[in-house]
Amino acid sequence: DTGVSQDPRHKITKRGQNVTFRCDPISEHNRLYWYRQTLGQGPEFLTYFQNEAQLEKSRLLSDRFSAERPKGSFSTLEIQRTEQGDSAMYLCASSLRGKADTQYFGPGTRLTVL
């Protein structure tokens, strides 16, 4: 399977704990995006990487959130001191720069904060 993969698929944590999610994009894609989706809503943009550079962050991404893409390949999204409002589906997408930006999504990580 050469699609976007995410790990873990599900994460249950207690309020105040830190969590980290991983995304592996399609191998030749140099653009990587993180989105968050809550029940009944469409995905909302969180942040974007061009290779290893983080070029844009949404105001939704509070100081408790940090994302990295150290070698321009996989990316991690960390949430510190989780809150119940962080419960959501976290989606990763990748695309290839140079053409109209069709983004391909991974299966997502479902986070539940108790």
Next chain:
Amino acid sequence: DQQVKQNSPSLSVQEGRISILNCDYTNSMFDYFLWYKKYPAEGPTFLISISSIKDKNEDGRFTVFLNKSAKHLSLHIVPSQPGDSAVYFCAASLFGGTSYGKLTFGQGTILTVHP
């Protein structure tokens, strides 16, 4: 500020008939539009896209129409099949400047195709 809106939360269609899903947007700078299908507990799956320089794009049973003057796009599925039952999201993208092509999604429409 909901820049992309799908005003119909749900749509029910008989198998074999046409499904028409609608989407409106407010930002006239959007220049690329996409439709995604999503099953429960899965990520969105890309269906079809259209550039703002076109008014129609077809791919098999799926056709997307774009009316720039009305800031409206629609997805036609014909004939509809039970396997098409899913949540459909329209999304819009803006290139140039610092937008980096991030997607702005509508709220989704639940399509149910009855056998």
